[in-house]
Amino acid sequence: MNEKTFTEMASRFLRASLDSWRQGHHAFAVLHAGVGCEHILKAFLCRHNPLLIAEKGDQSFRFHSLGHGDANGVKPLSEARTIGMLEAFKTAAVFMRGRMPVDERTFRPFADSRNAVAHSAYLDDMSVKTVVETGVQVVESVRAELGLDPADFWGEYTSAFADLSQVASMPALARPADRPPLEALAEQLALVARERARSAVSVALSTGLEAASWDEATMSGELKGDLTRTALDAALVTALRIEGAQAGQAADRLLEEYGVLPLPAPLASLDDPGVMQRSHTAVTVKVMIASGVIAGLVDVQGRHRDMPLVDMLIYLDQRGCLISSQAGGDHVWWRECPACGYAGNVYGDLSPVPCRCDEWAQSCIHPGGVVDVGTVESFTCPFCGLSLSNRGEIATAGIESRTEAPEEDR
DSSP states (O other): OOHHHHHHHHHHHHHHHHHHHHTTOHHHHHHHHHHHHHHHHHHHHHHHOGGGGBOTTOOHHHHHHTTOTTSTTOOOGGGOOBOOHHHHHHHHHHHHTTOOSSOHHHHHHHHHHHHHHHHHOOOOTTTHHHHHHHHHHHHHHHHHHHTOOHHHHHGGGTTTTTOHHHHHTSOOOOOGGGOOOHHHHHHHHHHHHHHHHHHHHHHHHHHHHHHHTTTGGGSOHHHHHHHHHHHHHHHHHHHHHHHHHHHHHHHHHHHHHTTOOSOOSSOOOTTOHHHHHHHHHHHHHHHHHHHHHHHHHHHHHHHOTTSOHHHHHHHHHHHTTTOOOSOSSSOOOEEEOTTTSSEEEEEEEOOOEEOOHHHHOSSOOSGGGEEEOOEEEEEEOTTTOOEEOSHHHHHHHTOOOOOOOOGGGO
């Protein structure tokens, strides 16, 4: 994670974004442009001071940046946390002193679109061209600030990157053995997952209601209500888990067929652009396909507005009954799923590290009195089935193990 690495990755992702736009895969164009823009902004900040990109409270990146990464107790660079794209933009704008071509208000829709595609499989087709053009405009201004050669950075798009209509009109990209592009197949699988989930949830809904009515003549009203809720919960979770598993297997097969998976284990190096790009591609495809599962449930909710399907998931999520972990003790560790937003399970070396609040603070806000839970090595969501099993995927998805610490402890 340094200026050179970030600029190389930014170039790769921006050209991948334009490749996707050229082929008509706008969702992937937004995703790749978002990652590339974030990387070049961080490259610019690293030129001023690498500590500018360290997330507040992160010590790992600070120690590595200062040359103490090999000291005892310092976490590996793969676990370092850095700021997000919007914060990187705002900080870079300060250093550019009026040379940033757009303001935060104009830039924010681009950041929001990247997040919407990644987390909700949603893309506003009416605004996609505008947001990608905004991202490209910001990238080009930062590239100029860094003094990077435009031909090296943009490659074959050097004379066309600023005009997406011209990019779209370029001759089609050559593919090995005329194999369909990965993006197109991922989008198709996301639609298949959505259709399958829509059908499965509909059947689960009718089955749950049927099961709850089998002995209703002998039940009190309160018992019948409880049984109906339990039957619907069980049927819904079963349907989602089956469809989530199917979607995950389909994503893995696709990624293996295209040589993205398996990733090196353990992650060879965060300085290896090839490994980083493969990690990003794997997470992007998995998240897009898994998002289709929850999208199918939302479709059913739209048809059956009298049935609180989404409310049922929120209730299950808040209760934590689908959350589990391999951490010791009674505390349950989980992280928000990047595909559906509900609570997913984390696994790995999750030995709890107690905070020191008792030594100086009157109260403690750490969950369970723990400030850190070791290293997350895999992630599984019980709601949409998203599964990340490689440290590279975990790092790319931003799934961290550290808990929130009070300001004084940071």
